[in-house]
Each structure stands twice: as C-alpha cells, then as structure tokens.
Amino acid sequence: GAGVSQSPRYKVAKRGQDVALRCDPISGHVSLFWYQQALGQGPEFLTYFQNEAQLDKSGLPSDRFFAERPEGSVSTLKIQRTQQEDSAVYLCASSEQADTQYFGPGTRLTVL
Amino acid sequence: AQSVSQHNHHVILSEAASLELGCNYSYGGTVNLFWYVQYPGQHLQLLLKYFSGDPLVKGIKGFEAEFIKSKFSFNLRKPSVQWSDTAEYFCAVKARAGGSARQLTFGSGTQLTVLP
Numbered sequence: 105g106a107g108v109s110q111s112p113r114y115k116v117a118k119r120g121q122d123v124a125l126r127c128d129p130i131s132g133h134v135s136l137f138w139y140q141q142a143l144g145q146g147p148e149f150l151t152y153f154q155n156e157a158q159l160d161k162s163g164l165p166s167d168r169f170f171a172e173r174p175e176g177s178v179s180t181l182k183i184q185r186t187q188q189e190d191s192a193v194y195l196c197a198s199s200e201q202a203d204t205q206y207f208g209p210g211t212r213l214t215v216l
Numbered sequence: 217a218q219s220v221s222q223h224n225h226h227v228i229l230s231e232a233a234s235l236e237l238g239c240n241y242s243y244g245g246t247v248n249l250f251w252y253v254q255y256p257g258q259h260l261q262l263l264l265k266y267f268s269g270d271p272l273v274k275g276i277k278g279f280e281a282e283f284i285k286s287k288f289s290f291n292l293r294k295p296s297v298q299w300s301d302t303a304e305y306f307c308a309v310k311a312r313a314g315g316s317a318r319q320l321t322f323g324s325g326t327q328l329t330v331l332p
Contacts, residue, residue: 146306146322207260
C-alpha cells in the first residue's frame, strides 16, 4: 500500500526566504509527527498532531517554524525567514493511535 | 526527558561476521523500544520493536534485539551479516507515560559497512 509521501524531496532556499514542506500520511493514520535530522545525527522531534489538533510543539526550534494539519490528513511544515542552521532533512511520520511510526522519504532543505 | 546513546558511530564487518550494535537509554519509566534502518537512498524503515512480554524480539531480515531492563539496554544482533545489510541503524525510545509524550527519541545512529 501507499506509504508516507513528502514533497518536495529537495528544496534549496536563499537565506530569508519562506519555505513550505508537505506531508501526506498513510490513509487513516490519526497521528502525524515532524522530525528534523541534521547531518550525521538521528532525527529530532519537532511537533505532533492527533487528527487536526497539534498536541505537542515543544520541539519547534523557534517561532519561525509553524506546522498545520487543518483537515486531519495532509500536513504542512512552514519555515519563515530561513537561516543556514535550518538546513537539514525534515521527516514526516504517521501512525495509528501513536503506535509504530512509519516514515516518509524526507525533504532535504538547503539554505544558502 | 529521555535520551538514547549509540556508542558505535561506524562499524565495519566482513560478510558472515556476527553483529551487535549497542543501544542504551535513560528514562526512569516504562518505554517502548525500536530499531530503525536506513538503507542508502531510502527512508527509515522499522526493523523491530519491543512493547512488552518476551524481552528477546525478532525482526525482519534475521535481526533480533534483547531488552535488558536492568541495564537500560536494547542491543541489536544478527548472527551473520550480508553485504546488503550495509546501512545506518537507529535505536529509538518512546516513553509510555500518559499525556502527549508520544514522540520518538533517537540515538545518533550507527553506520554499518559490510565488506563483500
């Protein structure tokens, strides 16, 4: 069956630009997570949704980061005024009732 | 907050050698434990997981892991590796507390290279 998909797969932005990263979870999965993976590191938690409710955003590194999931399915992670330290792979994962998480391929963001 | 340590950053083995990758976590409560694998150019995939019951869990592709509660460890093992096992391996923990603590905390990963 279809897994988690993310788009774009690669994004290059100039410092100061805004970017929007999309995640399509597995159909019917209630829970959706965003993680940030820096080079040579494991993924780090950013935020968590249960349906359309954002239940935890404690991992968002600054108020330039914003995530939404308005209809409880597709989610968008937005980064405003990108900085070089935002360069990373952004991973989306979905699960049924916060059980096993299934990951998408990620979006590699490079900020120049 | 929980944390996960993977002590080996890069492991190099010859085919047919045995593998053991270390994973230790720090958290005082009950946890769920996972090993994920990332093959070159692919996304993270679940290898195996432990929620409760038998502390020796078997996963895909001949991998297994043993949860030792007293040592806060969840080491990954495979008796005989293959070239196709070359990948990065991540250990992860999820606290089974109430509330919204549902996210995974990952270790920094171990890159396994298997020489043919």
